[in-house]
Each structure stands twice: as C-alpha cells, then as structure tokens.
Amino acid sequence: MTRLKSIITAGLAFVSSTGAFAQTPPQEPAKAPLIFAAASMKTALDEIAAAWKAKTGKSVAISYASSAVLAKQIEAGAPADLFISADLKWMDYLDKAGLLRPGTRETLLGNQLVLVAPADAKTTIAIAKGFDLAGAVGGGKLAVCTITSCPAGLYGKEALEKLGVWSAVEPKLAQADNVRAALLLVARGEATFGIVYATDAKAESKVKVVGIFPESSHAPIVYPAAIPKDSKNPDAVALELYLSAPESIKVLEEQGFTILGKPPA
Secondary structure, eight states: OHHHHHHHHHHHHHHHHHOTTOOOOOOOOOOOOEEEEEGGGHHHHHHHHHHHHHHHSOOOEEEEEOHHHHHHHHHTTOOOSEEEOSSHHHHHHHHHTTOBOTTOOEEEEEOOEEEEEETTOOOOOOOOTTOOHHHHHTTSOEEEEOTTTOHHHHHHHHHHHHTTOHHHHGGGEEEESSHHHHHHHHHTTSSSEEEEEHHHHHHOTTEEEEEEOOGGGSOOOEEEEEOBTTOOOTTHHHHHHHTTSHHHHHHHHHHTOEEOOOOOO
16 A cells, blocks of 8 residues: 555656646637728628628627727727728828738728708708708708718718808708717707718618719718738638628628629739
8 A cells, every 4th residue: 555655646746747637728719800890881791790600600899980080099009800991091091101911902892972861851852063951951950970080071071062062051060970970860850961871871760861962072982991910810811801702792782882892812
C-alpha cells in the first residue's frame, strides 16, 4: 500500500506540474460582424441578416443611423466590419482618409426621393418647378433629416433649391437625426409632409407617397458599401458578398431599391 500510495502521489505531482490531462480552455465564439448601415436600409437589411443567420448559423449585429453619424464614428475608431452609406459623400470621406480596406468598395443600390403624408391625407402634389409646397404645408411642418449632413436631407434640400421653393419652405422644416426618424414624424401626424426615400415610404403603412421628386432635381441616390480598414472579422467579406446574393437582391428589390452594383472581386 505504501508503494502504491507513493506511485499515486508521484503521478498527481506530475499532472500538477505538467498540466497533463488538463482540459483545454473553451474557445470564445467568433464575434458577430457589425454592420454600420444607413437608417433607410433597416427593413431590408434586418430581413437579409435573418436569412444570413438561417443559412450560415452566424449572427449579424447592425447599427442604424445617419450615414454622416456612422462615418464619423468609424473615423473615431468604432469597430465596424461593413459600412453601407446612403450617399457617395460619406463613403468618399472615409476613402480619402484611408479608412477603407482597398478593393472592397462597391456601388450597391439606388433609391428614389419622395414626398409623403399621413396615410389618411387626401392630398396629392405635382412636384415641379415653383410648386407651392409651402402653401400645402400651411401651418404644419415638413419633416426632413438633417439638411447639413444626413443624405436624405442633402438630397431634399438640393431638390427644393433646384425647384425654386427652398426659401419658402425652409422656415417650416422639422429636422430629424435620420430619415427613419423623419418618416416617424409623418407617421405620427406630427408633420404634414416629409421628404424620405421611396423605400422608407414602402416600409411604413401609416404614410403614403403624395409626390415623387424628379431625378433631375437632385444628385443620383447611390448606396455604396465597403469594409473599414481596421475590420478584423473574417466574415466581413462573405457578408458583403451576400448582399449581392440572389436571395438578398430579391429582398432589396421587394423593398424598392434599385440594384446598381456587382460583388467586389
């Protein structure tokens, strides 16, 4: 017994000193890729993210806001793995700063600028040079997203200026942080009209389109996508490619987006 006890004691000492038979520490699960996306992408992108998870078993985290806010956050070091902007300006801003991974930028989607009103409104408006939008708004408000930085606000201001009605309408603006927030003001009846994208109007049953802005009144509405330079997530490229997969294109087209680009090489 004494000899057996000595052998057991020696064996335990060996295990303790060498770590033999010790369990391998469990590996942390891979972190979900984080998409920074323009607020107008929410309805379509939520559906695409759910399809991605069903197909791959992997989750996706998404932060929605104005493209301007998201670009500034990436500039400040926010850990985004994919950025989808609602205009070229803010993607160019990051590109010029050297904050995008080379070869990952693509032209993704197109959209349309529309005028919306609450769903029970009886009004339709012919949008043309000099149209009386200020008169139609009356004592109410025209909801837009921030006209100095938010893409839909920039497009909206440009259109109103080209149509010659900006100065009359400007005092009636109700500016929101992003286009979905502007849409909500109309849906709640807190604004008489709103300038949003066609896809936003389609996503909200409490509003209806009462006018469409001529494409000639503003710069083309283009959604570029790219992977930020500092992304380390191995799923970033696959996720960007998935945006151009047939099932994703189907969702985007059903939501009202125009497909412009091809997957990056």
